[in-house]
Amino acid sequence: MHATPNLYDYWPYAGRPKIEWPGRKKLAFWVAPNIEFYEFMPPTNPKRQPWPNAIPNVQQYSQRDFGNRVGHLRLMELLDKYNLRGSVSLNVALCDHHPEIIEDCIKRNWEFFSHGIYNTRYSYGLTPAQEQAVLDDSIRTVEAATGQRIRGYLAPALTHTEDTLDLIAENDFWYSCDLFQDDQPQPLKTKTGKLVSLPYSLEVNDVITYSVMGFDPDRYTDILKRHFDQLLLEGEKSGTVMCIPLHAYLVGQPHRMKPFEDALKHICAHSDDVWFATGKEIAKHFIDNYWDQSMADIAARGVTTGGTGFRHG
């Protein structure tokens, strides 16, 4: 076990070289609906129980299923209204269980990235070969269902091994949503490839605000607006990223949709300054235009540690 992941070097926010998003926009905004499947009778993992209390968990399971049956359509139609395309954080087994939802996303030209097979199968204890099998399955399943080659990864239920980031880089993924250290894209120190840590945010994630912090819908809206305003202000100096990660079983509840719409309305009123994009588009723009300048500036700060993730220099 290591004290630090060594997946990135220290890079203070102040004085970084400027990032400009396409069209000289200041903030790249993306929405990441998590489209998930939680199993009714998941196997247990020695490191984590899939459901609190007992298996099965009828209330928790059925609330997730509500997201799939009711919430997603609501959310999709709301995003349509504001011309926003989602970047779907997908438990890929959903392609088998509920292909209708996938079709709805394809019609809207949404992007897909992998969020593992099921949200009830964790990475803990997997060998590199087993984790590779999850990635193969992810790439193959999404390609068969949608024709898209996935480029992004968010480990299922945010569970990792020391190999996760190296493996996704090796499999030609472009971005990871697993790290929360920054409001700008960050180059990661993987053995191969150019893997970007893309700001995904836990702080404005509806699981955190609703389930963990217990905020009410108006407070969530207030937080989203303030978060956006501050990042837009800072984007003047150097482009920032704001992501709203969503779960239809939470934000798609009837009592939460109207306040959430107020937040979207506020954000979408700033189209002169905001690049509405998908995860892959932001990652690619960063890799093509800013990877080298970022690496040079990080090195110039004089505190790089060498090595790569979990292989300390």
Place this chain on the structure above:
Amino acid sequence: MDKSYLEYPKRAYGQDHDFYEWRQVKDRPKLAWDNGVKVAINLIIPLEFFPLNPSGVPFKHPGAMVTPYPDLRHFTVRDYGNRVGVFRILDALDDADVKATFAVNGEIAKRYPPLIETIKSAGHEIAAHGLSTDHIHHEGLSFEEEQTLVNQTIDGFNDIARGWPSPKVEDGERLIRGWLSPARNQSRQTLGCLRDEDIDYCLDWEMDQVPVQMETFCGPIMGIPLSYELSDFTLLHTRRQTEESWLKQIQNATSLLAEEHDRFGSQMLGLTLTPYIMGQPFRIWALRALLKHIKKTEGLEVFRARDIADQAWRQS
């Protein structure tokens, strides 16, 4: 239970320890801050290192890793504060022309020296905050072990300062004068260890609304209070109250302390601003609003902890 359980050897007038004497607010000599300030505000910004593999001895530090190894989620959420959030706080302080005290883990100074240099260059104070969140001072450590921890921490800061290109530490100025223990936990020996290393004030104890001189086996040390109830970690993170409420509660506190000035003299409020909490984009407005309120309110002023300590020592 053993019969000793119902024996009370320290049952007598006053405190049950020797660090300071019992004294009620009405019997306290009146303190007067410089420039006629009625209420001093001390802003403490902790810069913490949360290892991915904490031992959790003797307990898990607040904010430490939660999920099974490797908990990249909590590691990076905390690290966000040191990379990004702290710079929002620094900007807010700079715009208000206010100087604060940054309580820094030795591990942060070692790993992120440019951050320490930026803070020092901006005129803020650096206080030692132990080695890391996984180096908690407690009764299970021997005196030598605690001494080593304190030594290592302070030496680390001095090593970094020696590498700074221009003299940021003026002749005769001690870079580190103050201490905040990880998780504010101490053993009965901690204060003595700190005094032995020339630390002259400590931020762990909050038994009064003014600094209190404490006695150790190595000499006196000033205890400068820091509010647990109003800390952003307690109020916004643990208790999940709103930023509006945080601001209002601090305003209520400062106006009450100002009202008490005639009776009890100058008092103070120590406030914690945690970079991974207060430095969030959606929260930073609240700090800016607080600083604005302080600047426009007569009798309120922000002092660094060392400036508070100087004034307290002079009047002790």
